[in-house]
Amino acid sequence: MKLSRTSFALMATLLAGTALPTFANATVTVLGWPGGSEETALRATVETYNKQASDADKVELLFFNREGFYDKLQADMAAGSxxxxxxxxxxxxxxxYAPYMEPVDLGADAAKVFGESVLKTMQFDGKQYGVPTDLSLHFMYYRKDLVDALNRDDAAKKTYGEIAQKYLGKPLQPKDPDSWTWDDWAATALYFTKQVNPDSPVRYGTVLQMKNLLFNMMVFQSLPRSYGGDWMDKDGNVTVDSDAYKTGLELYKKLYDAGSSPKDSLSYEYAETNAAFASGQAATALQWNAAAADLTSTEKSPAVAEVTGIVAPPAGPDGRADHIHGLGLGLNKNAKNKEGAVKFLKWLATEDAALLYARSGGSPALSPDVVAKVAKERPDLVKLGEFASKYGYVMTGATSASALPVYELQAKEFTGYWSGQQSLEDALAHTKAGMQDLLKK
Amino acid sequence: MALVTRAEGRMYLTPLVGFLLLFLGFPAIVNLIYSISAVTFETLRSPVLSGFSNYVAVLNDREFWSSAWFSLRFGILTASAECLIGLFLAIFLAPLLSKRPVLMAPLMLPLMVAPAMVGLMYRLVLHEFAGPVPYYLFEWFGDSPAFLDINNAFRTLVVVETLQWTPFAFLLFYMAYSAIPLDVREASSLDGASPFEIVRWIDLPLMKPTLVIAFFIRFIDGFRVFDNVYALTGSGAGGSTTSLSIYIYQAFFKEGAIGKAVAASVVLFMASFIVLHCLNRLAGRRKR
Structure with missing residues (x-):
C-alpha cells in the first residue's frame, strides 16, 4: 500500500506534534532527598523558581524512596544515567559520587550566605560539588517537665543518686541538661526507666536508635568522639578499637540491657524514635535536628510539644561533639541540560533562595547575618548554626570514597554487639579489620 | 508425517533461544566474569581478573554461612507452616466454600499485597508506641513483648510470612481437594471408613503431588526472601535476620564488594541447581 500525499502529511504533522513539545519542555530534572522536611522545602522553593524561570530552565522534581536511596543513586550514576x-x-x-559529577562555581556570594565551613561540606579534592541545602546534626531532646520535677524533689534526687551509684558506679546528682556529661544523661535515663525505677512517670529514660543502619551510626558517633575517639590517627592507623569507642558502645548496651530504651530499639531508626518520644513515654532522645519541627509542634506531637527541651549532645572528657552531615544538590556529569542545571544551582545558593528554603521547612546552615532574618520563624536554625560551629566535627577519613561502607560496617558490627550476637572485643576487632581494608582503598 | 518439519521447528524456537541467550545467557556470563574479577562501580566496564579469591572470601565469611542457615531455616519453617495451615483450611472450609465461593476472595486478599508493603505494615502494627498490637497488650496485660528483638525477630518474620502466603498453599490444596471425585469418598464411607481415615488414606494420597509442589514453591520463595524482611527488620536485630538475598545485596551495594556478591550468587546458584537436580532425579525414580 502506498501512502497518499495527504496521509504522509498527516503523519508528519503527528510526529512533529509529539516531538516539538519535547524540545519546548527541555527542563532541568532535579533528584531530591525524598520524604521529610527536605522534600517539602525543595518543592516550595522550586515552585517559586519556576515562576521566574524561562521554559527551558524550569525545574521538574524527581523523588524515589529513602530506602536504599544511595545504592540506587550509585547504580544510576555508574551506569551513566x-x-x-x-x-x-x-x-x-x-x-x-564525585567521579560521576562535575564541580560547579556558585559565585562569591555563596560564602556570604552559608559561610566557608558549610560550603566545605560539599567540597571534594578542593572543588565545590554542590549547594549545601541542609545541614544535619543531632540534638539532645529532653522532657523539661520531668527534669524540672526531678530537680525540685529531694527524695527523687536521693533515688537518682542511688541508681547512678548502682548502675554507673558514681555518686551523681541531677543537673541542668545543658551541662550534662554522658554519665549524667545515662543516670537520668536510668532514673526515668520504669524497669529500674518503678516510680518513673514514663516507661523509658531514652530512645536509642540501634537498627543496623548507617544513619544510626552517625547518631552514635558523637559519644565516643567526646571521649576522644576517631576513625584514624594522624599516621593513618585505624583507631576504632580505642577506649573511647569501648566506653560509648558499653554505655549504649548498659542502657539497653537495663530497659532504658524500648525493647525493639534494635529495629529503631529516625521514625520510630520520633514516635517513641512524641508518645510521651520517653524522657530523652538523641535525635536528628530535623525532628525538632515535629517534636515541638502541638499538632504533630501534642503530648510533648510544649515540654520538649533541646540542648547539644552531652559532654565527655574532651568536651561536646556533634556529628555534622550535609545534604546538597550538585551537577550530574551526564546531565542533558547542564546550562539550565547550573543556573538553578547558582540561584539556589543566593540569599533569597536560602531564606525561602529555610522558611519552607528546610534546614540550611546559614551565616549569622542571614540566619538572623529567619530567627523568629525558625529558632532551631539558630541552634543548628551555633552547634555546628561550636561542636561540629567530621571523623578522620570520613569524606573518603569508603566513608559510607565504613558506617555500614560499624552498623553491622556494633549492632551485633548490642544485640548480644558477639563480644565487644570481637565487634571492635572485626570493625578495625574491615576499616583497614576499606580505608586503604 | 511430522506436523512440523525440523527446519520449521528451528525457526519457531529461534526467537525463544535468542531471548534466553540475550536476557539470561549474557548476564550469566557477565556474572561469571565478575565473580573471578576485582571490580568496583568505577570499573564495571573494565574488571581485572583475580582468580578465585572472591569465592574464597565468600566461603570463609562467617556471615555467608549464618545467612545461608537463616534462609534454610526460614524456608523450611515457613513452607511447612503454610502447607499445614493451608491444608487444614482447605479441608475444613471446603464444604462452606463449595456453597459460598464468594468467600474465596477475602481469603486471597493477603496475596494481593506486595511483600515490601507487608513489611512496612507490620513495622507500624508492631511498633510499641504507634501499633495496635502492643497498645492492646499493654492495656490488657500491662506489657508487650519485643516483637523484633534478638529473641523474637525470627519468629515474628516467620509468622508474618506465613500469614501472607498461607492463602497460596490453601488455594492449591482446595483446588486439588475439590478435584477428588466424590464417589471415591462415598465408596470408602460405605465401606465404613471414618472421616479421619478418608482424609488419611484417600484425600492425602490423591493430593500428594500438589502437596509436594506447593511445599517446594513455598520453600523456594521463603529461601530467597528479601523484601518483607528488609522492610521490617533491615537484617537486624544485630544482623540476625540476614537472608542470603540480603547478604548478596549488602555485599554488592553497601560494601561495594561486587566480585564477592556475585561469587556468593554463583555459589547459591550451584547449590540450588544441585538440590533441584537431585529432587528431579528422585521424582523420576518414583515415577518408574
Whole structure:
C-alpha cells in the first residue's frame, strides 16, 4: 500500500506534534532527598523558581524512596544515567559520587550566605560539588517537665543518686541538661526507666536508635568522639578499637540491657524514635535536628510539644561533639541540560533562595547575618548554626570514597554487639579489620 | 508425517533461544566474569581478573554461612507452616466454600499485597508506641513483648510470612481437594471408613503431588526472601535476620564488594541447581 500525499502529511504533522513539545519542555530534572522536611522545602522553593524561570530552565522534581536511596543513586550514576541533571549528594558520599559529577562555581556570594565551613561540606579534592541545602546534626531532646520535677524533689534526687551509684558506679546528682556529661544523661535515663525505677512517670529514660543502619551510626558517633575517639590517627592507623569507642558502645548496651530504651530499639531508626518520644513515654532522645519541627509542634506531637527541651549532645572528657552531615544538590556529569542545571544551582545558593528554603521547612546552615532574618520563624536554625560551629566535627577519613561502607560496617558490627550476637572485643576487632581494608582503598 | 518439519521447528524456537541467550545467557556470563574479577562501580566496564579469591572470601565469611542457615531455616519453617495451615483450611472450609465461593476472595486478599508493603505494615502494627498490637497488650496485660528483638525477630518474620502466603498453599490444596471425585469418598464411607481415615488414606494420597509442589514453591520463595524482611527488620536485630538475598545485596551495594556478591550468587546458584537436580532425579525414580 502506498501512502497518499495527504496521509504522509498527516503523519508528519503527528510526529512533529509529539516531538516539538519535547524540545519546548527541555527542563532541568532535579533528584531530591525524598520524604521529610527536605522534600517539602525543595518543592516550595522550586515552585517559586519556576515562576521566574524561562521554559527551558524550569525545574521538574524527581523523588524515589529513602530506602536504599544511595545504592540506587550509585547504580544510576555508574551506569551513566542522564535521567536527572541535578542530584542529591551528602558530605559522606561525596567521594563516592564525585567521579560521576562535575564541580560547579556558585559565585562569591555563596560564602556570604552559608559561610566557608558549610560550603566545605560539599567540597571534594578542593572543588565545590554542590549547594549545601541542609545541614544535619543531632540534638539532645529532653522532657523539661520531668527534669524540672526531678530537680525540685529531694527524695527523687536521693533515688537518682542511688541508681547512678548502682548502675554507673558514681555518686551523681541531677543537673541542668545543658551541662550534662554522658554519665549524667545515662543516670537520668536510668532514673526515668520504669524497669529500674518503678516510680518513673514514663516507661523509658531514652530512645536509642540501634537498627543496623548507617544513619544510626552517625547518631552514635558523637559519644565516643567526646571521649576522644576517631576513625584514624594522624599516621593513618585505624583507631576504632580505642577506649573511647569501648566506653560509648558499653554505655549504649548498659542502657539497653537495663530497659532504658524500648525493647525493639534494635529495629529503631529516625521514625520510630520520633514516635517513641512524641508518645510521651520517653524522657530523652538523641535525635536528628530535623525532628525538632515535629517534636515541638502541638499538632504533630501534642503530648510533648510544649515540654520538649533541646540542648547539644552531652559532654565527655574532651568536651561536646556533634556529628555534622550535609545534604546538597550538585551537577550530574551526564546531565542533558547542564546550562539550565547550573543556573538553578547558582540561584539556589543566593540569599533569597536560602531564606525561602529555610522558611519552607528546610534546614540550611546559614551565616549569622542571614540566619538572623529567619530567627523568629525558625529558632532551631539558630541552634543548628551555633552547634555546628561550636561542636561540629567530621571523623578522620570520613569524606573518603569508603566513608559510607565504613558506617555500614560499624552498623553491622556494633549492632551485633548490642544485640548480644558477639563480644565487644570481637565487634571492635572485626570493625578495625574491615576499616583497614576499606580505608586503604 | 511430522506436523512440523525440523527446519520449521528451528525457526519457531529461534526467537525463544535468542531471548534466553540475550536476557539470561549474557548476564550469566557477565556474572561469571565478575565473580573471578576485582571490580568496583568505577570499573564495571573494565574488571581485572583475580582468580578465585572472591569465592574464597565468600566461603570463609562467617556471615555467608549464618545467612545461608537463616534462609534454610526460614524456608523450611515457613513452607511447612503454610502447607499445614493451608491444608487444614482447605479441608475444613471446603464444604462452606463449595456453597459460598464468594468467600474465596477475602481469603486471597493477603496475596494481593506486595511483600515490601507487608513489611512496612507490620513495622507500624508492631511498633510499641504507634501499633495496635502492643497498645492492646499493654492495656490488657500491662506489657508487650519485643516483637523484633534478638529473641523474637525470627519468629515474628516467620509468622508474618506465613500469614501472607498461607492463602497460596490453601488455594492449591482446595483446588486439588475439590478435584477428588466424590464417589471415591462415598465408596470408602460405605465401606465404613471414618472421616479421619478418608482424609488419611484417600484425600492425602490423591493430593500428594500438589502437596509436594506447593511445599517446594513455598520453600523456594521463603529461601530467597528479601523484601518483607528488609522492610521490617533491615537484617537486624544485630544482623540476625540476614537472608542470603540480603547478604548478596549488602555485599554488592553497601560494601561495594561486587566480585564477592556475585561469587556468593554463583555459589547459591550451584547449590540450588544441585538440590533441584537431585529432587528431579528422585521424582523420576518414583515415577518408574
Amino acid at each position: 542522564n535521567a536527572f541533571d541535578v542530584n542529591l549528594v551528602a558530605t559522606y558520599s561525596l567521594g563516592r
